[in-house]
Amino acid sequence: MAHEFADIAVDELVGRASAVRRPGSPKRAGSLVEANRGVTDPVTLARRVQRASLHLSHPRFLAHQVAAPIPAAALVESVVAAMNQSLAVWEMSPIGTAIDRDLIARFKTLFGYPMSSEGSLVPGGAFANLTALLAARDTLDRDAHRTGKTRVAIIAGEQTHYSVTRAAKILGFGSDAVFRVDADPRFRTDPAAVTSSIAKAKKAGFRKFVVVGSAGSTPTGSFDDLTQLRRVATVERAWMHVDAAHGGGLMFSRRYRRRLRGIRWADSIAFDPHKMMFMPLSAGCVLIRRQADLRRSFAEQASYLFGPQRAWPDIGQVTIACSQRFDALKVWLVWRAYGARIWDALATHVCEVTQIAYRYCLQSSVLEPLHKPDANIFCFQLRGRRSDGHSDRLHWELKEAVNESGFGYVSSAVLRGRRVLRLVVMNPRTTSKEVCAVLDWIARRAKRKRT
Numbered sequence: 405m406a407h408e409f410a411d412i413a414v415d416e417l418v419g420r421a422s423a424v425r426r427p428g429s430p431k432r433a434g435s436l437v438e439a440n441r442g443v444t445d446p447v448t449l450a451r452r453v454q455r456a457s458l459h460l461s462h463p464r465f466l467a468h469q470v471a472a473p474i475p476a477a478a479l480v481e482s483v484v485a486a487m488n489q490s491l492a493v494w495e496m497s498p499i500g501t502a503i504d505r506d507l508i509a510r511f512k513t514l515f516g517y518p519m520s521s522e523g524s525l526v527p528g529g530a531f532a533n534l535t536a537l538l539a540a541r542d543t544l545d546r547d548a549h550r551t552g553k554t555r556v557a558i559i560a561g562e563q564t565h566y567s568v569t570r571a572a573k574i575l576g577f578g579s580d581a582v583f584r585v586d587a588d589p590r591f592r593t594d595p596a597a598v599t600s601s602i603a604k605a606k607k608a609g610f611r612k613f614v615v616v617g618s619a620g621s622t623p624t625g626s627f628d629d630l631t632q633l634r635r636v637a638t639v640e641r642a643w644m645h646v647d648a649a650h651g652g653g654l655m656f657s658r659r660y661r662r663r664l665r666g667i668r669w670a671d672s673i674a675f676d677p678h679k680m681m682f683m684p685l686s687a688g689c690v691l692i693r694r695q696a697d698l699r700r701s702f703a704e705q706a707s708y709l710f711g712p713q714r715a716w717p718d719i720g721q722v723t724i725a726c727s728q729r730f731d732a733l734k735v736w737l738v739w740r741a742y743g744a745r746i747w748d749a750l751a752t753h754v755c756e757v758t759q760i761a762y763r764y765c766l767q768s769s770v771l772e773p774l775h776k777p778d779a780n781i782f783c784f785q786l787r788g789r790r791s792d793g794h795s796d797r798l799h800w801e802l803k804e805a806v807n808e809s810g811f812g813y814v815s816s817a818v819l820r821g822r823r824v825l826r827l828v829v830m831n832p833r834t835t836s837k838e839v840c841a842v843l844d845w846i847a848r849r850a851k852r853k854r855t
Contacts, residue, residue, distance in 0.1 A: 413479060419462045423459075424458065424462045424464055424811070425459065426456065427810050461833070463833045464812040464813065465834075467813045470678075470685065471681075471682040474682045474683070476738055490727050491728035492718065493718045493720055494714055494718055497730065500733070501717070503736050504719060504732040507736045507739070508525075508691075511689060514656075515668060521691060522695040522699065522722055523692060523722070524690060525731050526724065527686040528649070528685075528687075532688045534570075537568070537577075539692050540645060540671065540697075541576075541614075542700050544556050544643060555611070556581065556610065556614060557577075557581050557602075557612070557614070560582055560616040561587060561594075562586060563591055563593070563621035565647055565649065583601040590626060590775060591624040592628050593633065595629060613640055615644050616647060617644065617645070618646075619646055619652065620650030620781070621650070622781075623781075624783055625650065630646060632666075644670050644672075645671060645673075646672070647674050648674060649676045649679065650679050650781075651779055652674075652680065653751050654680060654751055654779060657751045657755070670693070671693050672690065673690070673691045675688070680747075681735065681751075682747075682832065683738075687735060698722050699722060709726075754831070755777075758829045760839055761784075765843070769787065770787060770847040770851060771847055783819060783827075784826075791822070795822070798850075803825060806845055806846055811845055825846065
């Protein structure tokens with residue numbers, strides 16, 4: 405059975421499917437479940453599910469920020485599940501704790517953090533943002549952990565991930581404590597507008613602030629000027645958090661790491677190895693510059709779990725989860741086996757392919773770029789579009805058409821009130837040939853719809 409499951413996994417990892425997904429897949433999903441009610445063989449069921457799924461390893465999958473994973477990282481997952489280590493307490497996972505701490509130390513070095521900082525793996529960027537904002541709240545407002553309420557304002561750009569507002573609701577900030585900041589023409593948070601938003605927050609009665617920067621925003625992949633945001637945060641004595649969930653992996657790229665200049669001075673960082681480090685879900689991480697700021701929020705008493713301080717810590721004292729999965733193994737194993745150069749090569753490649761998509765649209769008579777991509781996310785639209793609902797519907801219909809065809813798979817976003825098309829290159833097997841083929845398909849379809 406192990407060999408048969410591995411064969412299914414390999415078929416998925418090498419992208420052998422002829423289509424990104426089968427036409428009619430959404431309608432067939434329910435019928436697939438019904439049709440297999442009498443099938444009890446787990447290998448047969450797994451094979452049928454895999455064949456009917458969306459294939460992220462297909463080179464023309466260009467839709468969302470979920471990676472075609474590095475094969476070794478995906479295949480070791482069955483080992484992680486079989487060992488079933490829980491890393492909350494050292495005595496449950498001695499080797500797991502050692503590997504997890506070695507990985508976190510590597511991440512500290514990568515981002516320029518001191519070894520005295522602290523961090524942990526989490527399921528993803530939403531959990532990382534929640535953890536960082538909890539540490540920020542309890543540092544800026546020492547009574548918040550007792551009352552569950554706080555008067556700390558969050559200053560966040562218009563492209564900041566929705567999980568920041570969600571975290572504000574969970575942590576007692578309240579959604580009205582989130583003050584949005586206008587973007588500049590490149591869809592980055594405008595540092596001058598941050599100062600204006602802080603002034604608005606002060607008028608509303610706030611005196612303590614968290615400034616959130618994005619390093620690879622979700623809609624456009626834009627990178628804020630973190631050095632400028634740090635300067636503003638320092639003047640206002642604010643906590644600076646950087647959501648690098650998407651773009652953090654570019655620290656490995658010699659060509660693109662400059663996008664993250666200044667991140668080392670952030671008070672906290674969120675990033676996802678399951679994005680630009682091409683890990684399978686889930687693998688997020690949060691780092692807090694001052695260890696005490698994280699431990700203040702998470703230290704709890706549980707005599708049945710946590711004991712006296714040992715050479716290795718109980719990770720459950722620095723992270724939300726009690727059942728802390730051994731997600732460190734897949735990242736650590738790839739790093740040890742291939743070195744950091746693998747992520748330099750892969751992250752740089754997907755960014756370069758995205759630049760080719762940008763140049764295609766520059767030269768196209770049908771499609772036009774909306775921005776020069778900072779990394780591997782790119783938004784574009786039809787040239788000469790009308791400013792009405794018809795154009796929005798047309799862009800949505802084009803996305804649906806290419807996705808339903810199975811030939812390619814793209815996504816969309818709303819930028820400045822208009823529906824646009826969006827590419828995200830997350831598969832290292834994707835080349836300029838595949839990207840241009842999908843753009844050709846969209847351009848031809850758009851011409852037919854307009855005539």
